[in-house]
Amino acid sequence: MPAIAVSGLVKTFGRTRALDGLDLTVEEGEVHGFLGPNGSGKTTTIRILLGLLRADAGTVRVLGGDPWRDAVALHGRMAYVPGDVMLWPGITGGEVIDLIGSLRGGLDRRRRDELLERFDLDPRKKARTYSKGNRQKVALVAALASNAELLLLDEPTSGLDPLMEAEFQRCVQELRQEGRTILLSSHILAEVEALCDRVSIIRHGRTVESGSLADLRLLTRTSVTVETVEPIVGIETLPGVHDAVVNHTHARFSVDTEHLDAVLRRLTELRVRSLVCTPPTLEDLFLRHYETTKQVTA
Amino acid sequence: MSTPTGTAGRTVTGTGRLLRFMLRRERLALPVWLVVIGALLGIQSRASQAIYDPAHLDQLRETLGSNAAFVALAGPRELIATIGGEVLFEIFGYVLIMVALMNMFLVGRNSRADEETGRAELIRSTRVGRRAPLLAALLLACLSNVAVAVVLAAVGIGTGLPVWGSVVCGLATAGAGVFFAALAGVAMQVFDHTRAAYGAVAIAIGATYLLRAAGDVALTPLAWLSPIGWSQRTLPYVENRLWPLAVPVVTGALLTVAAVALLDRRDFGPRARHRLPGAADAPGPGLAPAPRARHRVAGRAVPGEPHLRLLLP
Numbered sequence: 001m002p003a004i005a006v007s008g009l010v011k012t013f014g015r016t017r018a019l020d021g022l023d024l025t026v027e028e029g030e031v032h033g034f035l036g037p038n039g040s041g042k043t044t045t046i047r048i049l050l051g052l053l054r055a056d057a058g059t060v061r062v063l064g065g066d067p068w069r070d071a072v073a074l075h076g077r078m079a080y081v082p083g084d085v086m087l088w089p090g091i092t093g094g095e096v097i098d099l100i101g102s103l104r105g106g107l108d109r110r111r112r113d114e115l116l117e118r119f120d121l122d123p124r125k126k127a128r129t130y131s132k133g134n135r136q137k138v139a140l141v142a143a144l145a146s147n148a149e150l151l152l153l154d155e156p157t158s159g160l161d162p163l164m165e166a167e168f169q170r171c172v173q174e175l176r177q178e179g180r181t182i183l184l185s186s187h188i189l190a191e192v193e194a195l196c197d198r199v200s201i202i203r204h205g206r207t208v209e210s211g212s213l214a215d216l217r218l219l220t221r222t223s224v225t226v227e228t229v230e231p232i233v234g235i236e237t238l239p240g241v242h243d244a245v246v247n248h249t250h251a252r253f254s255v256d257t258e259h260l261d262a263v264l265r266r267l268t269e270l271r272v273r274s275l276v277c278t279p280p281t282l283e284d285l286f287l288r289h290y291e292t293t294k295q296v297t298a
Numbered sequence: 299m300s301t302p303t304g305t306a307g308r309t310v311t312g313t314g315r316l317l318r319f320m321l322r323r324e325r326l327a328l329p330v331w332l333v334v335i336g337a338l339l340g341i342q343s344r345a346s347q348a349i350y351d352p353a354h355l356d357q358l359r360e361t362l363g364s365n366a367a368f369v370a371l372a373g374p375r376e377l378i379a380t381i382g383g384e385v386l387f388e389i390f391g392y393v394l395i396m397v398a399l400m401n402m403f404l405v406g407r408n409s410r411a412d413e414e415t416g417r418a419e420l421i422r423s424t425r426v427g428r429r430a431p432l433l434a435a436l437l438l439a440c441l442s443n444v445a446v447a448v449v450l451a452a453v454g455i456g457t458g459l460p461v462w463g464s465v466v467c468g469l470a471t472a473g474a475g476v477f478f479a480a481l482a483g484v485a486m487q488v489f490d491h492t493r494a495a496y497g498a499v500a501i502a503i504g505a506t507y508l509l510r511a512a513g514d515v516a517l518t519p520l521a522w523l524s525p526i527g528w529s530q531r532t533l534p535y536v537e538n539r540l541w542p543l544a545v546p547v548v549t550g551a552l553l554t555v556a557a558v559a560l561l562d563r564r565d566f567g568p569r570a571r572h573r574l575p576g577a578a579d580a581p582g583p584g585l586a587p588a589p590r591a592r593h594r595v596a597g598r599a600v601p602g603e604p605h606l607r608l609l610l611p
Contacts, residue, residue, distance in 0.1 A: 013565075047419075047566065050419075050422070050423050052419065052422055052423075052566040052567075053565055053566055053567075054565070071308075071427075071428070072308040072309075072311045072312075072425050072426070072427050073308070073425075075423060075424050075425045075426070076425050078423070079423070080419070080420070080423035082416060082419050082420065084416060085416075085420070086415040086416045086417045086420075087417065088323055088417065090323065090326070091322070091323065095322075096420075099315075099319055100420060100421075100424055102315060103312055103315055103316075103421065103424035103425060103426055104424040104425055105424075105425050139420060142420075152423075
């Protein structure tokens with residue numbers, strides 16, 4: 001049974017259709033990247049998964065329950081970090097962490113203190129003195145110190161410095177080893193690439209791509225820069241080769257990943273002197289969807 | 299599968315813990331309210347007892363009570379029958395307005411305002427029922443009203459006013475507080491933003507004050523339409539009747555039910571109805587950036603702005 005199973009999810013706010021048939025499956029024990037441009041519906045989806053908003057249509061199951069109806073029961077097994085953490089000015093960070101812990105029904109004291117140390121957060125300071133990054137850390141420590149099976153992280157590292165970002169990544173790796181499930185909405189592609197087993201990319205409230213990073217790479221092109229001993233001829237006519245720039249024994253082109261093998265065979269016949277193959281980055285995948293978004297909205 | 303009744307019970311999960319947290323949040327503001335409200339009664343009680351001779355209160359009622367402007371600002375002239383009544387004649391309206399405002403801010407700050415800033419998300423992602431934040435805020439207001447009643451009774455007794463009258467004064471004030479807390483609870487569901495809700499409740503408080511003024515000056519029935527009027531009609535230190543307080547208690551309970559019903563019917567966060575698109579560009583040449591000004595900044599020739607020039611490389 002998947003930890004999150006969403007299909008055909010629709011949510012409208014007045015005239016705006018925030019979610020328009022969104023599908024999302026997060027298997028138990030995986031770290032799932034949730035990507036999409038600003039305003040594509042990521043936060044709305046997470047709010048529905050938390051039972052804060054009621055879906056207009058579609059089915060939503062979280063940990064086998066209905067997030068709207070069974071919200072309180074499910075929340076004992078879930079933790080959440082919002083992208084923009086707001087706290088109460090006169091309350092200290094430590095108090096907030098304990099409050100959230102006690103409201104959820106328990107907090108691992110030892111782990112809480114260890115995380116405070118790792119994130120270099122002073123829990124005795126009033127929230128009004130915290131920077132954005134420190135407020136973010138408060139919510140992160142509260143979530144990571146819980147025993148939640150499922151963590152919903154909505155751009156959790158916004159405002160963190162690179163050192164803390166690295167610490168966050170280590171924490172997520174540890175949670176993964178413990179078998180917890182994490183839905184990670186993020187704009188930091190390096191973070192998603194480093195942490196996620198599978199990703200879903202959404203746009204305009206719909207899922208446009210979903211799968212493992214390896215699967216998604218198959219859908220895109222690999223960039224190849226090659227130097228051979230024998231002159232390169234006819235490479236641009238091979239199936240799957242695009243944007244070829246051939247200069248005698250040098251060539252630069254991109255190739256559909258499914259045709260990579262055939263192209264490499266042809267190149268080795270020409271006796272390869274040097275070869276650089278760059279797999280598509282997540283950024284390429286991402287931009288492919290984002291750029292069409294831009295054209296649509298422009 | 300949980301039954302509908304099982305689910306309903308879960309909508310209030312966490313209310314007690316939230317209430318404790320709210321008390322912690324208000325640990326500074328709440329005592330300030332109590333001190334100010336208590337001081338108002340204490341100062342007037344001392345002053346009236348020093349100035350007025352109980353034997354001449356009939357005369358005072360004739361002069362003060364026949365001055366419509368004075369009665370409109372203060373309270374029903376029936377109060378000027380005892381020294382304690384005279385104290386409340388002068389300040390009861392203001393005490394009730396302060397308690398109304400206290401309740402409005404307590405309920406707003408601890409329910410809707412959190413939702414607006416996103417803090418409620420953090421709370422609601424835990425084992426906290428949908429109705430718990432609102433109910434905890436209303437309970438907080440009720441507890442605060444009990445505290446107000448205790449403070450007023452203690453100040454009245456402490457400054458030498460009759461015991462039972464002081465208790466009735468406290469209860470009457472708390473009664474108005476309960477009504478306004480529930481009213482604020484409804485307003486927080488109806489309006490998208492806490493400020494708009496505060497505005498609406500403040501207007502309602504003003505209107506109830508005007509209604510009771512009209513009632514006290516001339517048309518007595520109008521005062522019975524005013525929550526401030528209900529509390530004044532207990533006539534502490536004079537008649538000491540508690541039955542008028544049934545009105546704010548019953549209407550407060552009804553308003554609470556209405557607030558919960560409205561809460562159940564709305565989405566978390568601002569409602570959609572008001573999300574109509576606004577203007578994308580500044581209207582007119584006066585507000586839109588002048589192309590020349592933009593050019594000057596880019597060219598670093600900004601006269602009279604040395605600090606700005608320093609910031610530019």
